[in-house]
Amino acid sequence: MAGREPSIGMTTLGALAEQNRMNIVALLRDGPLTVGEIADKLGLRQPQASKHLKVLSDNGLVEVTAEANRRIYKLRPEPFKALDAWVKSFTSIMEERFDNLDDYLSEIQDRKIHKP
Amino acid sequence: MAGREPSIGMTTLGALAEQNRMNIVALLRDGPLTVGEIADKLGLRQPQASKHLKVLSDNGLVEVTAEANRRIYKLRPEPFKALDAWVKSFTSIMEERFDNLDDYLSEIQDRKIHKP
DNA sequence: TTTAAATATTCCTTGACGGGAATATTCAAT
DNA sequence: ATTGAATATTCCCGTCAAGGAATATTTAAA
Numbered sequence: 001m002a003g004r005e006p007s008i009g010m011t012t013l014g015a016l017a018e019q020n021r022m023n024i025v026a027l028l029r030d031g032p033l034t035v036g037e038i039a040d041k042l043g044l045r046q047p048q049a050s051k052h053l054k055v056l057s058d059n060g061l062v063e064v065t066a067e068a069n070r071r072i073y074k075l076r077p078e079p080f081k082a083l084d085a086w087v088k089s090f091t092s093i094m095e096e097r098f099d100n101l102d103d104y105l106s107e108i109q110d111r112k113i114h115k116p
Numbered sequence: 117m118a119g120r121e122p123s124i125g126m127t128t129l130g131a132l133a134e135q136n137r138m139n140i141v142a143l144l145r146d147g148p149l150t151v152g153e154i155a156d157k158l159g160l161r162q163p164q165a166s167k168h169l170k171v172l173s174d175n176g177l178v179e180v181t182a183e184a185n186r187r188i189y190k191l192r193p194e195p196f197k198a199l200d201a202w203v204k205s206f207t208s209i210m211e212e213r214f215d216n217l218d219d220y221l222s223e224i225q226d227r228k229i230h231k232p
Numbered sequence: 233t234t235t236a237a238a239t240a241t242t243c244c245t246t247g248a249c250g251g252g253a254a255t256a257t258t259c260a261a262t
Numbered sequence: 263a264t265t266g267a268a269t270a271t272t273c274c275c276g277t278c279a280a281g282g283a284a285t286a287t288t289t290a291a292a
Contacts, residue, residue, distance in 0.1 A: 014133040080207050091197060166239060
């Protein structure tokens with residue numbers, strides 16, 4: 001009866017586990033931006049911005065559209081949806097556990113029994 | 117009216133951005149476990165298991181209770197709740213954006229205008 | 233009190249990653 | 263055709279994190 005456990009590609013979390021990239025996606029929440037705009041608003045040098053954007057892009061977190069000279073980056077919903085589902089598989093279970101505290105406590109106590 | 121944007125400590129994502137630690141928390145979804153049990157089920161050597169658990173513990177993702185010889189690790193709800201809130205600050209906005217597609221498209225088009 | 237189990241810690245080595253600087257590439261403007 | 267803006271890419275370097283092996287520590291068992 002246990003539903004399938006959502007497995008999240010580690011790439012998503014790995015890409016987000018860096019301050020600058022975290023800031024970038026936070027920025028992009030408010031809408032698409034060019035590389036220059038991102039670098040500006042975050043005080044990054046252009047090459048670093050491009051590099052981080054490449055990581056985000058390689059991991060499917062953002063998407064590019066070429067507009068002449070500029071490259072416009074925007075967020076892709078999918079990874080965040082997946083991440084949302086993954087996290088829920090934790091929060092939901094943990095709430096459930098708090099509900100019937102008895103089972104939880106007895107489970108802890110079981111550990112005290114000497115093994116056969 | 118815009119709610120405060122949830123900021124997720126990078127420590128949480130950083131701790132989860134590793135396959136073994138990801139596996140550990142996935143295991144702990146089903147209930148508390150000892151170090152040995154975790155190492156067993158994941159095919160890890162005990163020292164590595166302890167190390168990863170230390171990282172998870174330092175970042176507040178798990179919690180220990182000493183039981184004689186054994187150390188029983190279990191998940192802490194808070195970081196996951198926070199992560200959930202953070203992710204929602206993305207998914208919600210992105211859905212909203214899909215709703216009024218017009219604003220979104222014009223926003224893209226604005227980029228074509230030469231700068232003053 | 234000696235022995236063994238469970239866990240944590242230390243030391244070492246190696247590979248990955250991020251920043252800096254320089255350079256390549258593409259396109260617009262003149 | 264030349265110049266300049268916007269972006270990507272490369273190379274080098276320092277740091278940091280993860281794995282392996284060995285060892286220390288605590289506690290139960292004999």
